[in-house]
Amino acid sequence: MGVSKTEAFTQADVIIAKYAKALAHPARIAILRILLERRSCICGDIVEELPLSQSTVSQHLKELKEAGLIKGDVEGKKVCYCIDEKVWKEAQQLLQVLFADYTPCGTSCC
Structure with a gap:
């Protein structure tokens, strides 16, 4: 989505979309699960856990890092990656609010 197009949406919606985009691939979810389990991880260790090449894992790590969900030292x-706790909590809160806004309509809505 172009920069000019995002101006028509709330800041919260733009941020939620950024996190959703970062989460929109099963390899990234798998990487996050590894980092959640281990607390931190070297890129090579993540590569050993996934059926993907090192360059593909690096690309997925880049996407997660650009969204702010992870950070690397x-x-x-070597680069050691871990969850960025502040951003992780923000993403969790924004997504919880989005899902909590749903109210069942009682009958079939569609």
């Missing part, structure tokens, strides 16, 4: 020649 350089340790020599």
